[in-house]
Amino acid sequence: MFGNSVLQLNDSVYKLNKIDSIQFETLKFYVSAIEFWNNSAPVWIEPNSFHLMDASDSNTLKLAFKVPSDMIYAEIKFKLGIDSLTNVSGAIGGDLDPIKGMYWTWQSGYVNFKLEGKSNLCRSRKHEFQFHLGGYTHPYNSLQTISLLTSNLQDVSIKFDLKTFLSDVDLENKPSVMSPNKDALILSNQLGKLFKIKE
C-alpha cells in the first residue's frame, strides 16, 4: 500500500507531500515462520515456512495454507526476514536460492527486505534510492517478529503502508542502506510495526 492506494511498481507516481514524487521499481521481502495462534498458544505452525514476496509477481503475494478444517485462531504470527540459523545453513533451494537476488554475495546473509525506486527528493545519482535491509548477527539482527490479532477468518489480508515507512526515512541524505548496520536495524524495526490487518 501507499497511503490509501494499492502499490503499483514502475510507472505509478506517489507523493509524500505536494512537491515530491516517488516511483518504485522493486519491492521484495521474506515472510517466514508463519504461525496461527489461539489463547496464547500456537494451533498451527507452517513447516519449512519461507516465502519470498515480490510485488512484481502478484502470485507470490497470496499464500494459502492447508490447515485443519476445524482450526480456530485469533492471531497470526510471522517473521519479516530470515532467521539466523537459516542464514548460516549454506545453500538452500526454492525461495531461498541465492539466484532470487535476495542474498548478499560479498558478506554472507539474506536481504530480508528490498525496496528500490527513485524520487526527486534523493540527491543520489539518477535520484535513486535502495534499501536492502538485513543482518542476522548481534547487534544488527534485523529480523522482525510480527503478531497480528484477527478474527477466525478464512481469508485475511495483511497490508503495510510504504508512505508511513518513507515518511520516516531521510530520502534526501540517506537514499541507500545496503548492508547490515545501525541504519538497517532502525529501518527494519520501523517496518516491523507497519504490518496491519486490512479491514
Add this chain to the structure above:
Amino acid sequence: MNWRRNVSVCLLFICVSAFVTSKDGLFNIPLNWPKPNYNFSKNPLTKDKIDLGRALFYDPILSQNNTISCSSCHSQFTAFAHVDHALSHGIYDRIGTRNAPVLINLAWNKTFMWDGAINHLDMQALAPISHPDEMGESIEHVIYKLNQSKIYHHLFFKAFGDSIASGEHLLKAISQFMLTLVSANSKYDSLKRKESVFTRQEKNGYKLYKQNCASCHTEPLFTNQKFENNGLPLDLELKDFGRMKVTQNPNDSLKFKVPTLRNIEFSYPYMHDGRFKNLNAVLDHYTTGIVKSKTLALQLEQPIVLSANEKIDLISFLLTLSDKKFLFNTEFGYPKNILLSLPKD
C-alpha cells in the same frame, strides 16, 4: 571361541579409530584430526556431484566474459593459491585487494575469506563470481548460461537428477569438490603416523614453531581460525582494516584470519595482501617488523627472538608441511576425462 571373538572386536576397533571414513570413502578424516565443521548431512558427497563441482571449478563460464575460472587464481600446484601474485587479477586484468588464499582442508573452516565475511563454504563461490574485480558475473546469469549448455544438462542430471541448474545445486556441487581438497600427507603428517622422522634441523624447527607460532597456527590444521592483528603496518593505498569491515567493531581493526601453514612452501607471496615474497621476509617481520597498536595479538606483544640459525631451522620445519601427494593428486586437476566423456555443446 571366546578368544577369537575378542580378536575380531579388537580389529574392528582399530579400523574405526584409524580412519573415520565416509561410507563410500569420498572423504576421510585424518588420524587425530578434529571433526569437520561442514555439515555433510545437508550435502552428502557423491562422485557425480564432486565431478560436477570440479567441472565448474575449472570452467571460466562462471565469469562475465568467460575468461576467468576459480582455478585462474587457485592453482593446484600452489595448494590452490595464486602463485607469484600478491593481489590476484580477474576479468580484464582488474586487480583485487587481497591475496588469494590456499584452498585446503576447507571442511574444517568455520568462516571464509581473510575477514571471515563468508559464513559457509556453500556461499563462498558467490563472492568471487559477483566481485567486479574477479569474475564480474551474477549468479543469475551463470545459471542462465549453464542451462544453455548440453554438457551441464548432463552433469547436473547425473549429480542431482535434475538437468536444470539451480543456485543451490551449483553451490553445493562446488562445495563438494572443495571439500575433497584435504591435505594431510606431508612429511609432518607421516611423522605423526610414525612413518618417518625429522632431521635434527627440522626437529629444532618444530620446537621453535611450538614456542613461537603454535598458539595461532595450531596443529593439526596449523590455524586456530581466529582473527588476529599480526602487526603489519597498514598499506596506505589499500587501507584494508580486515575484520572490522564485517563486524563494524573497532576492536577488530587490522585483524585478519590466521591462515594455515600447510603447503606454505608453495603459497607465496604471503599475508593478506601478499606483501612478503618469501619466508625469510615473513620471519623478519615477526622478529623485527611488528607494529604495535591497540588490537595487536597478545602473543606478539613480546618480541619473538630468533637467531639466523634458528630461522633456518624453523623454515626447514615449515617445509615439512608440504604435501606433494596433494599438489599432484590427479583427482584435483583439470577434469579432462569428465569433459571428454560428454557430448559437445
